[in-house]
Amino acid sequence: MPDGSAPPRRRDPEATRLGILDSALVEFSDNGLSGARVDAIAARTQTTVRMIYYYFGSKEELYRAVLERAYASMRAAEVDLRLQDLAPADAIRRLAGHAFDHHEANPRFVRLVSIENIHKAEHLARSPEIEVMNRTVLASIQAVLDRGQADGSFQAGATAMEVHLLITAFCFFRVANRYTLGAVFRQDPLDPALRAGQRAMLVRSVLEYLRS
Amino acid sequence: MPDGSAPPRRRDPEATRLGILDSALVEFSDNGLSGARVDAIAARTQTTVRMIYYYFGSKEELYRAVLERAYASMRAAEVDLRLQDLAPADAIRRLAGHAFDHHEANPRFVRLVSIENIHKAEHLARSPEIEVMNRTVLASIQAVLDRGQADGSFQAGATAMEVHLLITAFCFFRVANRYTLGAVFRQDPLDPALRAGQRAMLVRSVLEYLRS
DNA sequence: AGCTTAATTAAGTAAACGTTTAATTTGAGT
DNA sequence: ACTCAAATTAAACGTTTACTTAATTAAGCT
Numbered sequence: 001m002p003d004g005s006a007p008p009r010r011r012d013p014e015a016t017r018l019g020i021l022d023s024a025l026v027e028f029s030d031n032g033l034s035g036a037r038v039d040a041i042a043a044r045t046q047t048t049v050r051m052i053y054y055y056f057g058s059k060e061e062l063y064r065a066v067l068e069r070a071y072a073s074m075r076a077a078e079v080d081l082r083l084q085d086l087a088p089a090d091a092i093r094r095l096a097g098h099a100f101d102h103h104e105a106n107p108r109f110v111r112l113v114s115i116e117n118i119h120k121a122e123h124l125a126r127s128p129e130i131e132v133m134n135r136t137v138l139a140s141i142q143a144v145l146d147r148g149q150a151d152g153s154f155q156a157g158a159t160a161m162e163v164h165l166l167i168t169a170f171c172f173f174r175v176a177n178r179y180t181l182g183a184v185f186r187q188d189p190l191d192p193a194l195r196a197g198q199r200a201m202l203v204r205s206v207l208e209y210l211r212s
Numbered sequence: 213m214p215d216g217s218a219p220p221r222r223r224d225p226e227a228t229r230l231g232i233l234d235s236a237l238v239e240f241s242d243n244g245l246s247g248a249r250v251d252a253i254a255a256r257t258q259t260t261v262r263m264i265y266y267y268f269g270s271k272e273e274l275y276r277a278v279l280e281r282a283y284a285s286m287r288a289a290e291v292d293l294r295l296q297d298l299a300p301a302d303a304i305r306r307l308a309g310h311a312f313d314h315h316e317a318n319p320r321f322v323r324l325v326s327i328e329n330i331h332k333a334e335h336l337a338r339s340p341e342i343e344v345m346n347r348t349v350l351a352s353i354q355a356v357l358d359r360g361q362a363d364g365s366f367q368a369g370a371t372a373m374e375v376h377l378l379i380t381a382f383c384f385f386r387v388a389n390r391y392t393l394g395a396v397f398r399q400d401p402l403d404p405a406l407r408a409g410q411r412a413m414l415v416r417s418v419l420e421y422l423r424s
Numbered sequence: 425a426g427c428t429t430a431a432t433t434a435a436g437t438a439a440a441c442g443t444t445t446a447a448t449t450t451g452a453g454t
Numbered sequence: 455a456c457t458c459a460a461a462t463t464a465a466a467c468g469t470t471t472a473c474t475t476a477a478t479t480a481a482g483c484t
Contacts, residue, residue, distance in 0.1 A: 011431055011480055032330050034247035038472060048433060053473065113392055114326050118244050121391035134396040161397060161406075162413050165386060172389065173381035179333035180325055184346040185373060194373075201374050201421060208420035209413060223450055223461055250442060260463060261443080271442065 017055050019045035024052075024066045029108040032115050033063050064123045067116060068130060070109045075133045077102060083140055088148030089207060095141070096167045096203045103171040104190065110175045138164060145210075154210040163206065170202050229267050231257035236264075236278045241320040244327050245275050276335045279328060280342060282321045287345045289314060295352055300360030301419060307353070308379045308415050315383040316402065322387045350376060357422075366422040375418065382414050 023045035027036045038059055042049045056062040081098060083091040103110055116124055124130055141160040148154030174181070174189045182188045189198075235257035239248045250271055254261045268274040293310060295303040315322055328336055336342055353372040360366030386393070386401045394400045401410075 013431065016431080032244055032246060034244060035330075037470090039470095049473080050434085051432070054431075059472065111330060113389065115330060117389050117391050118247075118323060118327060118330075119391075121395040124392055124395045131396055131398065138397065158413070159409070161399065161401075162409060165393075165401065165410065166382060166413060166417060169385035170378060170381040173385050174377060176388070177325065177329050177384070179329050179331075180336055181377075183333040183336045184343055185350065186343065187373065189373075189377065197371070197374060198377065201370070201378060204424060205378060205417045205421035208424045209417035212416060212420045225461065228461080249440090251440095262464085263462070265443065266461075 013055075016047055016051055020047060020052055020055060020062070021066060021069060024062050025070065025108060025112075028063055028066055028115065029111040033060070033119060036063075060123070064127060067112060067123055068127050070112050071127075071130045071133065074102070074106060074109050075137075078137065081140075083144055088144050088151065088153050089210075091144045091147075092163075092207055092210065093203050095144070096171075096206050097199065099167050099171045100199050100202055103168075103175050104195075107175050107178075110172060113172070114176050148210065155212060158210060163210070166206055166209070167202070170198075174198065225267075228257075228259055228263055232259060232264055232267060232274070233278060233281060236274050237282065237320060237324075240275055240278055240327065241323040245272070245331060248275075272335070276338060279324060279335055280339050282324050283339075283342045283345065286314070286318060286321050287349075290349065293352075295356055300356050300363065300365050301422075303356040303359075304375075304419055304422065305415050307356070308383075308418050309411065311379050311383045312411050312414055315380075315387050316407075319387050319390075322384060325384070326388050360422065367424060370422060375422070378418055378421070379414070382410075386410065 020041065024036070024041045026044065027041045031037070036059070038049055038052060041062075042052060052059075052062060056065060078098070081094055083095060086094060138160045141163055145154060145158060145160060145163065149156050178188065178190055187194075232253065236248070236253045238256065239253045243249070248271070250261055250264060253274075254264060264271075264274060268277060290310070293306055295307060298306060350372045353375055357366060357370060357372060357375065361368050390400065390402055399406075
Protein backbone atom coordinates (compact mmCIF):
# COMPACT_ATOMS: atom_id res chain seq x y z
CA MET A 1 0.00 0.00 0.00
CA PRO A 2 2.03 2.94 -1.33
CA ASP A 3 -0.07 5.42 0.60
CA GLY A 4 -0.56 8.69 -1.27
CA SER A 5 -2.27 10.38 1.69
CA ALA A 6 0.59 11.46 3.88
CA PRO A 7 1.41 9.42 6.97
CA PRO A 8 2.84 11.49 9.81
CA ARG A 9 6.22 12.32 8.34
CA ARG A 10 8.98 13.90 10.29
CA ARG A 11 9.92 15.94 7.23
CA ASP A 12 7.57 17.48 4.75
CA PRO A 13 8.94 20.66 3.25
CA GLU A 14 5.87 21.38 1.15
CA ALA A 15 3.54 21.02 4.12
CA THR A 16 5.81 23.22 6.20
CA ARG A 17 5.84 25.88 3.53
CA LEU A 18 2.06 25.81 3.10
CA GLY A 19 1.54 25.76 6.84
CA ILE A 20 3.57 28.94 7.14
CA LEU A 21 1.58 30.57 4.34
CA ASP A 22 -1.74 29.65 5.98
CA SER A 23 -0.61 30.87 9.35
CA ALA A 24 0.83 34.04 7.86
CA LEU A 25 -2.43 34.83 6.05
CA VAL A 26 -4.23 34.81 9.39
CA GLU A 27 -1.58 36.83 11.17
CA PHE A 28 -1.14 39.44 8.44
CA SER A 29 -4.84 39.88 7.72
CA ASP A 30 -5.55 40.20 11.43
CA ASN A 31 -2.74 42.58 12.31
CA GLY A 32 -1.34 44.17 9.18
CA LEU A 33 2.22 44.00 7.94
CA SER A 34 3.87 45.92 10.78
CA GLY A 35 1.44 44.54 13.35
CA ALA A 36 2.12 40.91 12.44
CA ARG A 37 4.67 39.04 14.54
CA VAL A 38 7.03 36.51 13.04
CA ASP A 39 7.01 34.55 16.29
CA ALA A 40 3.23 34.33 16.21
CA ILE A 41 3.24 33.01 12.66
CA ALA A 42 5.71 30.29 13.59
CA ALA A 43 3.81 29.40 16.75
CA ARG A 44 0.46 29.02 15.02
CA THR A 45 1.68 26.43 12.54
CA GLN A 46 4.00 24.69 14.97
CA THR A 47 7.22 25.38 13.21
CA THR A 48 10.14 27.62 14.15
CA VAL A 49 10.98 31.16 13.18
CA ARG A 50 14.02 29.85 11.36
CA MET A 51 11.80 27.98 8.92
CA ILE A 52 10.14 31.20 7.83
CA TYR A 53 13.50 32.64 6.89
CA TYR A 54 14.59 29.36 5.37
CA TYR A 55 11.64 29.34 3.00
CA PHE A 56 10.80 32.99 2.52
CA GLY A 57 13.89 35.01 3.37
CA SER A 58 12.19 37.85 5.21
CA LYS A 59 8.94 38.97 6.76
CA GLU A 60 8.19 41.20 3.79
CA GLU A 61 8.80 38.47 1.24
CA LEU A 62 6.50 36.20 3.20
CA TYR A 63 3.89 38.93 3.14
CA ARG A 64 4.29 39.22 -0.60
CA ALA A 65 3.85 35.47 -1.03
CA VAL A 66 0.69 35.57 1.08
CA LEU A 67 -0.65 38.46 -0.99
CA GLU A 68 0.08 36.66 -4.26
CA ARG A 69 -1.62 33.51 -3.07
CA ALA A 70 -4.68 35.41 -1.90
CA TYR A 71 -5.10 37.24 -5.20
CA ALA A 72 -4.62 34.01 -7.14
CA SER A 73 -7.27 32.09 -5.21
CA MET A 74 -9.65 35.05 -5.46
CA ARG A 75 -9.36 35.30 -9.21
CA ALA A 76 -9.47 31.54 -9.72
CA ALA A 77 -13.10 31.56 -8.63
CA GLU A 78 -13.93 34.15 -11.26
CA VAL A 79 -12.96 32.22 -14.36
CA ASP A 80 -15.97 29.99 -14.88
CA LEU A 81 -18.83 32.45 -14.62
CA ARG A 82 -19.57 31.71 -18.31
CA LEU A 83 -20.85 35.20 -18.90
CA GLN A 84 -20.85 34.69 -22.66
CA ASP A 85 -23.71 32.21 -22.32
CA LEU A 86 -26.00 34.78 -20.73
CA ALA A 87 -27.98 37.72 -22.02
CA PRO A 88 -26.08 40.97 -21.20
CA ALA A 89 -28.35 41.94 -18.31
CA ASP A 90 -28.15 38.45 -16.85
CA ALA A 91 -24.37 38.48 -17.22
CA ILE A 92 -24.20 41.68 -15.16
CA ARG A 93 -26.53 40.13 -12.60
CA ARG A 94 -24.30 37.11 -12.27
CA LEU A 95 -21.09 39.16 -12.24
CA ALA A 96 -22.30 41.54 -9.54
CA GLY A 97 -23.95 38.80 -7.51
CA HIS A 98 -20.81 36.72 -7.59
CA ALA A 99 -18.65 39.66 -6.53
CA PHE A 100 -21.04 40.35 -3.67
CA ASP A 101 -20.94 36.78 -2.40
CA HIS A 102 -17.25 36.28 -2.93
CA HIS A 103 -16.14 39.37 -1.05
CA GLU A 104 -18.39 38.48 1.85
CA ALA A 105 -16.98 34.94 1.87
CA ASN A 106 -13.36 36.12 1.85
CA PRO A 107 -12.91 38.83 4.43
CA ARG A 108 -9.22 38.00 4.88
CA PHE A 109 -8.57 38.78 1.25
CA VAL A 110 -10.43 42.06 1.62
CA ARG A 111 -8.42 42.99 4.70
CA LEU A 112 -5.17 42.08 2.98
CA VAL A 113 -5.99 44.40 0.09
CA SER A 114 -6.81 47.19 2.52
CA ILE A 115 -3.48 46.62 4.22
CA GLU A 116 -1.65 46.62 0.92
CA ASN A 117 -3.20 49.98 0.09
CA ILE A 118 -1.86 51.44 3.31
CA HIS A 119 1.53 50.41 1.95
CA LYS A 120 0.71 52.06 -1.40
CA ALA A 121 0.74 48.67 -3.16
CA GLU A 122 4.51 48.54 -3.16
CA HIS A 123 4.52 44.77 -2.68
CA LEU A 124 1.89 44.19 -5.33
CA ALA A 125 4.05 46.18 -7.71
CA ARG A 126 6.72 43.51 -7.30
CA SER A 127 4.33 40.73 -8.34
CA PRO A 128 3.90 41.09 -12.08
CA GLU A 129 1.77 37.93 -12.28
CA ILE A 130 -1.03 39.57 -10.33
CA GLU A 131 -1.50 42.31 -12.83
CA VAL A 132 -1.98 39.79 -15.64
CA MET A 133 -4.61 37.85 -13.71
CA ASN A 134 -6.73 40.90 -13.00
CA ARG A 135 -6.70 42.46 -16.40
CA THR A 136 -8.77 39.60 -17.77
CA VAL A 137 -11.65 40.79 -15.58
CA LEU A 138 -11.87 44.03 -17.54
CA ALA A 139 -11.88 42.16 -20.82
CA SER A 140 -14.82 40.00 -19.82
CA ILE A 141 -16.79 43.03 -18.61
CA GLN A 142 -16.03 44.82 -21.85
CA ALA A 143 -17.38 41.86 -23.83
CA VAL A 144 -20.67 42.03 -21.93
CA LEU A 145 -20.93 45.78 -22.41
CA ASP A 146 -20.31 45.41 -26.12
CA ARG A 147 -23.01 42.80 -26.46
CA GLY A 148 -25.43 44.91 -24.46
CA GLN A 149 -24.81 47.98 -26.56
CA ALA A 150 -25.17 45.96 -29.75
CA ASP A 151 -28.59 44.59 -28.80
CA GLY A 152 -29.74 47.90 -27.38
CA SER A 153 -30.17 46.82 -23.77
CA PHE A 154 -27.31 49.07 -22.55
CA GLN A 155 -26.48 52.70 -23.19
CA ALA A 156 -23.24 53.53 -24.92
CA GLY A 157 -20.42 55.21 -23.04
CA ALA A 158 -19.78 53.18 -19.90
CA THR A 159 -16.23 51.84 -19.66
CA ALA A 160 -15.35 48.43 -18.26
CA MET A 161 -13.23 49.96 -15.53
CA GLU A 162 -16.07 52.20 -14.41
CA VAL A 163 -18.47 49.28 -14.18
CA HIS A 164 -15.89 47.19 -12.37
CA LEU A 165 -15.38 50.04 -9.88
CA LEU A 166 -19.09 50.48 -9.34
CA ILE A 167 -19.59 46.79 -8.58
CA THR A 168 -16.45 46.11 -6.60
CA ALA A 169 -16.63 49.28 -4.52
CA PHE A 170 -19.88 48.25 -2.88
CA CYS A 171 -18.87 44.60 -2.37
CA PHE A 172 -15.50 45.56 -0.94
CA PHE A 173 -16.65 48.45 1.20
CA ARG A 174 -19.30 46.64 3.21
CA VAL A 175 -16.75 43.98 4.16
CA ALA A 176 -13.67 46.18 4.57
CA ASN A 177 -15.46 48.84 6.59
CA ARG A 178 -17.65 46.49 8.51
CA TYR A 179 -16.34 47.54 11.89
CA THR A 180 -16.37 51.33 11.60
CA LEU A 181 -19.80 51.17 10.00
CA GLY A 182 -20.99 48.91 12.76
CA ALA A 183 -19.62 51.23 15.44
CA VAL A 184 -21.04 54.39 13.89
CA PHE A 185 -24.48 53.11 12.97
CA ARG A 186 -24.87 50.49 15.68
CA GLN A 187 -25.76 47.99 13.00
CA ASP A 188 -23.45 45.39 11.47
CA PRO A 189 -23.63 45.91 7.68
CA LEU A 190 -23.06 42.17 7.26
CA ASP A 191 -26.09 41.30 9.35
CA PRO A 192 -27.82 38.48 7.42
CA ALA A 193 -31.12 40.31 7.70
CA LEU A 194 -29.73 43.12 5.54
CA ARG A 195 -28.06 40.91 2.98
CA ALA A 196 -30.80 40.36 0.43
CA GLY A 197 -31.71 44.04 0.32
CA GLN A 198 -28.12 45.12 -0.21
CA ARG A 199 -27.48 42.51 -2.85
CA ALA A 200 -30.60 43.46 -4.78
CA MET A 201 -29.74 47.15 -4.53
CA LEU A 202 -26.28 46.59 -5.97
CA VAL A 203 -27.56 44.56 -8.91
CA ARG A 204 -30.40 46.93 -9.60
CA SER A 205 -28.37 50.13 -9.40
CA VAL A 206 -25.74 48.78 -11.80
CA LEU A 207 -28.34 47.52 -14.26
CA GLU A 208 -30.39 50.69 -14.12
CA TYR A 209 -27.29 52.74 -14.70
CA LEU A 210 -26.34 50.69 -17.75
CA ARG A 211 -29.88 50.94 -19.11
CA SER A 212 -30.37 54.66 -18.53
CA MET B 213 -0.88 96.17 21.58
CA PRO B 214 -2.22 93.06 23.35
CA ASP B 215 -1.38 90.88 20.35
CA GLY B 216 -3.87 88.06 19.82
CA SER B 217 -1.84 86.51 16.99
CA ALA B 218 0.87 84.58 18.77
CA PRO B 219 4.36 86.04 18.90
CA PRO B 220 7.12 83.41 19.05
CA ARG B 221 6.48 82.10 22.53
CA ARG B 222 8.77 79.76 24.33
CA ARG B 223 5.73 78.06 25.83
CA ASP B 224 2.48 77.43 24.08
CA PRO B 225 0.77 74.30 25.32
CA GLU B 226 -2.13 74.54 22.90
CA ALA B 227 0.16 74.92 19.90
CA THR B 228 2.28 72.01 21.10
CA ARG B 229 -0.77 69.84 21.48
CA LEU B 230 -2.13 70.72 18.05
CA GLY B 231 1.27 70.32 16.47
CA ILE B 232 1.46 66.80 17.85
CA LEU B 233 -2.03 66.05 16.52
CA ASP B 234 -1.16 67.35 13.06
CA SER B 235 2.07 65.43 12.95
CA ALA B 236 0.42 62.30 14.27
CA LEU B 237 -2.30 62.45 11.60
CA VAL B 238 0.39 62.35 8.93
CA GLU B 239 2.38 59.59 10.60
CA PHE B 240 -0.60 57.38 11.44
CA SER B 241 -2.34 57.79 8.08
CA ASP B 242 0.91 57.08 6.27
CA ASN B 243 2.02 54.08 8.32
CA GLY B 244 -0.88 52.72 10.32
CA LEU B 245 -1.06 52.38 14.08
CA SER B 246 1.67 49.78 14.53
CA GLY B 247 3.72 51.20 11.67
CA ALA B 248 3.75 54.72 13.11
CA ARG B 249 6.76 55.72 15.20
CA VAL B 250 6.46 57.92 18.24
CA ASP B 251 9.91 59.33 17.57
CA ALA B 252 8.88 60.32 14.05
CA ILE B 253 5.78 62.12 15.31
CA ALA B 254 7.85 64.12 17.78
CA ALA B 255 10.51 64.89 15.21
CA ARG B 256 8.07 66.19 12.60
CA THR B 257 6.57 68.83 14.86
CA GLN B 258 9.82 69.67 16.61
CA THR B 259 8.85 68.63 20.05
CA THR B 260 10.03 65.75 22.21
CA VAL B 261 8.65 62.29 22.75
CA ARG B 262 7.96 63.19 26.34
CA MET B 263 5.44 65.83 25.26
CA ILE B 264 3.38 63.18 23.50
CA TYR B 265 3.08 61.26 26.75
CA TYR B 266 2.54 64.44 28.72
CA TYR B 267 -0.47 65.42 26.63
CA PHE B 268 -1.83 62.11 25.40
CA GLY B 269 -0.64 59.40 27.75
CA SER B 270 0.14 56.73 25.20
CA LYS B 271 0.56 56.07 21.52
CA GLU B 272 -2.89 54.50 21.34
CA GLU B 273 -4.62 57.39 23.06
CA LEU B 274 -2.91 59.76 20.67
CA TYR B 275 -4.19 57.66 17.80
CA ARG B 276 -7.68 57.83 19.23
CA ALA B 277 -7.47 61.61 19.51
CA VAL B 278 -6.33 61.83 15.88
CA LEU B 279 -9.21 59.62 14.79
CA GLU B 280 -11.74 61.69 16.70
CA ARG B 281 -10.46 64.91 15.21
CA ALA B 282 -10.52 63.49 11.69
CA TYR B 283 -14.12 62.30 12.00
CA ALA B 284 -15.18 65.62 13.49
CA SER B 285 -13.69 67.71 10.71
CA MET B 286 -15.12 65.34 8.10
CA ARG B 287 -18.64 65.60 9.43
CA ALA B 288 -18.40 69.33 10.03
CA ALA B 289 -18.34 69.86 6.27
CA GLU B 290 -21.55 67.91 5.86
CA VAL B 291 -23.84 70.04 7.98
CA ASP B 292 -24.71 72.85 5.61
CA LEU B 293 -25.72 70.98 2.49
CA ARG B 294 -29.23 72.36 2.94
CA LEU B 295 -30.83 69.32 1.42
CA GLN B 296 -34.27 70.37 2.59
CA ASP B 297 -34.23 73.29 0.16
CA LEU B 298 -33.83 71.00 -2.85
CA ALA B 299 -36.12 68.70 -4.77
CA PRO B 300 -35.48 65.08 -3.70
CA ALA B 301 -33.53 64.16 -6.82
CA ASP B 302 -31.42 67.29 -6.54
CA ALA B 303 -30.79 66.58 -2.89
CA ILE B 304 -29.41 63.15 -3.80
CA ARG B 305 -27.30 64.74 -6.51
CA ARG B 306 -25.82 67.18 -4.06
CA LEU B 307 -25.35 64.58 -1.34
CA ALA B 308 -23.57 62.11 -3.61
CA GLY B 309 -21.56 64.79 -5.37
CA HIS B 310 -20.41 66.21 -2.06
CA ALA B 311 -19.38 62.78 -0.78
CA PHE B 312 -17.45 62.17 -3.98
CA ASP B 313 -15.54 65.42 -3.73
CA HIS B 314 -14.99 65.27 -0.02
CA HIS B 315 -13.50 61.79 0.02
CA GLU B 316 -11.19 62.67 -2.80
CA ALA B 317 -10.11 65.82 -0.99
CA ASN B 318 -9.42 63.98 2.29
CA PRO B 319 -7.35 60.88 1.57
CA ARG B 320 -5.82 60.89 5.04
CA PHE B 321 -9.22 60.53 6.61
CA VAL B 322 -10.00 57.67 4.26
CA ARG B 323 -6.75 55.91 5.11
CA LEU B 324 -7.32 56.42 8.82
CA VAL B 325 -10.72 54.75 8.55
CA SER B 326 -9.19 51.84 6.66
CA ILE B 327 -6.60 51.50 9.39
CA GLU B 328 -9.23 51.63 12.08
CA ASN B 329 -11.09 48.79 10.38
CA ILE B 330 -7.98 46.65 10.49
CA HIS B 331 -8.18 47.18 14.24
CA LYS B 332 -11.87 46.26 14.20
CA ALA B 333 -12.86 49.78 15.24
CA GLU B 334 -11.85 49.15 18.82
CA HIS B 335 -10.65 52.74 19.25
CA LEU B 336 -13.74 54.20 17.61
CA ALA B 337 -15.81 52.19 20.05
CA ARG B 338 -14.20 54.19 22.85
CA SER B 339 -15.28 57.51 21.34
CA PRO B 340 -19.00 57.80 21.97
CA GLU B 341 -19.14 61.30 20.48
CA ILE B 342 -18.34 59.98 17.02
CA GLU B 343 -21.38 57.81 16.89
CA VAL B 344 -23.65 60.75 17.64
CA MET B 345 -22.14 62.85 14.86
CA ASN B 346 -22.62 60.21 12.22
CA ARG B 347 -26.13 59.18 12.99
CA THR B 348 -27.41 62.57 11.86
CA VAL B 349 -26.33 61.64 8.34
CA LEU B 350 -28.85 58.83 8.24
CA ALA B 351 -31.61 61.10 9.46
CA SER B 352 -31.01 63.64 6.70
CA ILE B 353 -30.99 60.90 4.04
CA GLN B 354 -34.19 59.49 5.45
CA ALA B 355 -35.85 62.89 5.19
CA VAL B 356 -34.94 63.11 1.49
CA LEU B 357 -36.21 59.59 0.84
CA ASP B 358 -39.47 60.35 2.58
CA ARG B 359 -40.01 63.45 0.49
CA GLY B 360 -39.15 61.58 -2.69
CA GLN B 361 -41.59 58.79 -1.92
CA ALA B 362 -44.28 61.28 -1.03
CA ASP B 363 -44.03 63.14 -4.33
CA GLY B 364 -43.65 59.94 -6.34
CA SER B 365 -40.14 60.56 -7.64
CA PHE B 366 -38.63 57.66 -5.63
CA GLN B 367 -39.73 54.07 -5.17
CA ALA B 368 -40.66 52.85 -1.73
CA GLY B 369 -38.47 50.42 0.14
CA ALA B 370 -34.95 51.79 0.11
CA THR B 371 -33.52 52.39 3.57
CA ALA B 372 -31.32 55.32 4.51
CA MET B 373 -28.48 53.04 5.50
CA GLU B 374 -28.58 51.25 2.14
CA VAL B 375 -28.43 54.51 0.25
CA HIS B 376 -25.65 55.78 2.45
CA LEU B 377 -23.71 52.57 1.79
CA LEU B 378 -24.25 52.79 -1.94
CA ILE B 379 -22.96 56.34 -2.11
CA THR B 380 -20.13 56.10 0.38
CA ALA B 381 -18.82 52.77 -0.86
CA PHE B 382 -17.94 54.17 -4.26
CA CYS B 383 -16.48 57.42 -2.92
CA PHE B 384 -14.43 55.63 -0.31
CA PHE B 385 -13.26 52.75 -2.44
CA ARG B 386 -11.70 54.71 -5.26
CA VAL B 387 -9.62 56.67 -2.74
CA ALA B 388 -8.86 53.87 -0.28
CA ASN B 389 -7.94 51.34 -2.95
CA ARG B 390 -6.23 53.77 -5.25
CA TYR B 391 -2.90 52.00 -5.14
CA THR B 392 -3.93 48.38 -5.65
CA LEU B 393 -6.32 49.43 -8.39
CA GLY B 394 -3.57 51.45 -10.01
CA ALA B 395 -1.15 48.54 -9.83
CA VAL B 396 -3.60 45.98 -11.16
CA PHE B 397 -5.14 48.02 -13.94
CA ARG B 398 -2.17 50.26 -14.72
CA GLN B 399 -4.44 53.24 -14.42
CA ASP B 400 -4.77 55.54 -11.43
CA PRO B 401 -8.50 55.62 -10.54
CA LEU B 402 -8.02 59.21 -9.35
CA ASP B 403 -6.67 60.33 -12.72
CA PRO B 404 -8.41 63.68 -13.37
CA ALA B 405 -9.37 62.49 -16.83
CA LEU B 406 -11.60 59.81 -15.29
CA ARG B 407 -13.15 62.00 -12.65
CA ALA B 408 -16.16 63.45 -14.42
CA GLY B 409 -17.21 60.06 -15.77
CA GLN B 410 -17.00 58.40 -12.37
CA ARG B 411 -18.80 61.21 -10.63
CA ALA B 412 -21.63 61.16 -13.15
CA MET B 413 -21.87 57.37 -12.93
CA LEU B 414 -22.23 57.45 -9.17
CA VAL B 415 -24.95 60.09 -9.21
CA ARG B 416 -26.80 58.43 -12.04
CA SER B 417 -26.70 54.90 -10.64
CA VAL B 418 -28.01 56.06 -7.26
CA LEU B 419 -30.78 58.13 -8.81
CA GLU B 420 -31.82 55.42 -11.26
CA TYR B 421 -31.93 52.93 -8.44
CA LEU B 422 -34.17 55.19 -6.36
CA ARG B 423 -36.43 55.83 -9.32
CA SER B 424 -36.74 52.22 -10.49
C1' DA C 425 25.79 0.93 4.56
C1' DG C 426 27.55 5.41 3.90
C1' DC C 427 27.71 9.89 2.05
C1' DT C 428 25.53 14.26 1.16
C1' DT C 429 22.39 17.65 1.30
C1' DA C 430 18.01 19.39 2.58
C1' DA C 431 15.12 20.20 6.49
C1' DT C 432 14.60 21.22 11.29
C1' DT C 433 15.73 22.65 16.06
C1' DA C 434 17.52 25.58 19.66
C1' DA C 435 19.40 29.54 21.31
C1' DG C 436 21.09 33.92 20.67
C1' DT C 437 22.04 39.03 18.97
C1' DA C 438 21.65 43.63 18.03
C1' DA C 439 18.72 47.16 17.08
C1' DA C 440 14.27 49.39 17.35
C1' DC C 441 10.77 51.14 20.02
C1' DG C 442 7.29 52.56 23.48
C1' DT C 443 7.56 54.43 27.77
C1' DT C 444 9.61 56.56 32.01
C1' DT C 445 12.65 58.94 35.29
C1' DA C 446 14.37 62.98 36.51
C1' DA C 447 16.10 67.45 36.02
C1' DT C 448 15.26 72.17 34.12
C1' DT C 449 12.89 76.26 32.56
C1' DT C 450 9.14 79.41 31.84
C1' DG C 451 5.45 82.27 33.22
C1' DA C 452 1.44 83.63 36.00
C1' DG C 453 -0.22 84.94 40.54
C1' DT C 454 0.93 87.34 44.82
C1' DA D 455 11.17 89.42 43.99
C1' DC D 456 9.31 84.83 45.20
C1' DT D 457 6.63 80.75 44.75
C1' DC D 458 4.81 77.03 42.50
C1' DA D 459 2.82 74.49 39.06
C1' DA D 460 2.83 73.76 34.28
C1' DA D 461 5.56 72.96 30.29
C1' DT D 462 9.74 71.34 28.26
C1' DT D 463 14.24 68.99 27.75
C1' DA D 464 17.49 65.22 27.96
C1' DA D 465 18.72 60.79 28.61
C1' DA D 466 17.94 56.39 29.66
C1' DC D 467 15.41 51.70 30.58
C1' DG D 468 13.59 47.41 29.68
C1' DT D 469 11.12 44.87 26.39
C1' DT D 470 9.92 43.42 21.95
C1' DT D 471 11.19 41.98 17.52
C1' DA D 472 13.17 40.80 13.10
C1' DC D 473 16.73 38.13 11.91
C1' DT D 474 21.21 34.74 12.54
C1' DT D 475 24.52 31.50 13.97
C1' DA D 476 25.30 27.05 14.61
C1' DA D 477 24.42 22.44 15.69
C1' DT D 478 21.33 18.31 14.63
C1' DT D 479 18.48 15.08 12.19
C1' DA D 480 16.16 12.85 8.50
C1' DA D 481 15.98 11.12 3.90
C1' DG D 482 17.45 10.37 -1.10
C1' DC D 483 21.16 8.48 -3.85
C1' DT D 484 24.80 5.28 -5.13
